[in-house]
Amino acid sequence: MSAQIGVLVFATSLIQLANGFFGTFISLRIALADFGASLSGLVLSSYFAGFTVGALRCERIIGRVGHIRAYAAFAGMVVAATSIMPLWQEPLAWLTLRAIIGFGCSGLFITTESWLNAKAEPTQRGRIFSIYMLGTFLALALGQLLIGQVDVETAKPFNGIAALFAVALVFVSTTRAEPPRKTVTTALPFTRLPRTAPVAVAGCMVSGLLSASFYSLVPAWMQGEGIARETIALFMLIAVLGGLAFQVPVGRLSDRFDRRLVLAILSLGFALTAIIVINLPHTRPVVLTAAALLGGFMSTLYPVCVANAHDQMPADQVVAVSGQLILISGVGSVIGPLVGTIVMAHFSIDGLFYFMGAVALLLSGTAMAGRALVTEPAHQERTFEILSPQAAPLAHDQIDPL
Structure with missing residues (x-):
């Protein structure tokens, strides 16, 4: 496995470590904020809404600006939105910010995986993606352990999450990009x-x-x-x-x-x-x-x-x-x-x-x-x-x- 692929896998593991912690942490923090059932549900759902929209739209951004710039943009989006959350603790603000975070995370994963597809030889792709997903699961699991080690009432968890995304950006932005192979697809009626x-x-x-x-x-x-x-x-x-x-x-x-x-x-x-x-x-x-x-x-x-x-x-x-x-x-x-x-x-x-x-x-x-x-x-x-x-x-x- 090349050094570039190793960097991508490591950076994604950092992101999933942050994500695993963030998902559970935000659930606990919203409960403490007492937004009420309806608004709490909207805030929790907004991440998935943003992620879904990102999964449908981010590929165009990657194709237009390239992998490294797209990765930097998506990571910057997540870092900025995460950093703003402890400063603006209102339900509608958090709903918007969590949707932005979901969109950015979607872009990060799509950028990474299309990049891996471009770099991996066909004979190695299965092994590389197995390592990638193993790192994902272990990072998500480790993120859960952090819940018991932090004070969820403070801004420190937000700062830690933003720092992990920023470190991932540093690693990826210092490696060379290679565009993914183009694939020919056919339209599929939604029905x-x-x-x-x-x-x-x-x-x-x-x-x-x-x-x-x-x-x-x-x-x-x-x-x-x-x-x-x-x-x-x-x-x-x-x-x-x-x-x-x-x-x-x-x-x-x-x-x-x-x-x-x-x-x-x-x-x-x-x-x-x-x-x-x-x-x-x-x-x-x-x-x-x-x-x-x-x-x-x-x-x-x-x-x-x-x-x-x-x-x-x-x-x-x-x-x-x-x-x-x-x-x-x-x-x-x-x-x-x-x-x-x-x-x-x-x-x-x-x-x-x-x-x-x-x-x-x-x-x-x-x-x-x-x-x-x-x-x-x-x-x-x-x-x-x-x-x-x-x-x-x-x-x-x-x-x-x-």
Whole structure:
């Protein structure tokens, strides 16, 4: 692996370290600010909205100004917005700033991954992206541990996050850029994918909804219950590591069996875990086991859906299909915290878990119904991708949704 690729992987790990910490930290900070259920949901959802818009638009910026300048612009955007947040603690201001941060993070990931694609030899690409995603998961996990080490009421966490993004910018801006290879794509009418792969479309929507609801709202509730921040950090860490542990075995199962059956089992597993944990004693072994299972089930929904969609679409529309799935997942990520905060305001954490469990159960039924009505498509020769939790999957392909 060349030094340039190593720099890109290291810089992205720094960004994901900041992101992993930021996602949980902002949930706790918004709860302390007491914005109210509706405004809290909007602020938490705004990051995913900005990320989704960025995933659809940032490639044009990269093509116009080049990789290093685009990376500097996106990183500067995130650093500036993060630095302003402790100075302007109003709901609408934070909503706007979090959307800007989401847009900037999307641009950073797309810049990095298109750059990696340009530098990596075809025979090394799988290994390089495996290292890249392993670094992503480990950095996200480490970010959770920082929650127990900082005072979330002060401006210091914002300063630390901005510093990590700035350090990543320093590393990347001192390496040489190489433009990515151009790919030829064909247009895909937006109505075709839901008609051809309805289960995959539903699964991507649910995946975004569940992940955003879980990672945005559960830490805030735990803090409100007076649970120590070290325990919150451990819970979120176990959820991220559970997601990593599930990737390879689920990938192998999805390549061997009907992906819709695998999707149905994963979503059913999530639903049962969410419902059972509510009704069991909340001892540490029970809660941490549930965190690992929930993280594992929900983090593998998206890649299984992506693989299922590509099984049913022509090879020359891979990029267009990925773009539309990204958009659908992003919409789910916006909806999740919005609805989840309202549910929590009326029914506390039990209501949130019942809500997520019901949505997952509905997906399981949809997948089984699709399997009963439509013959399984042939599996395409496509490597199962390890995708990170939260919104990071949005950056995995160059985008041309329409």
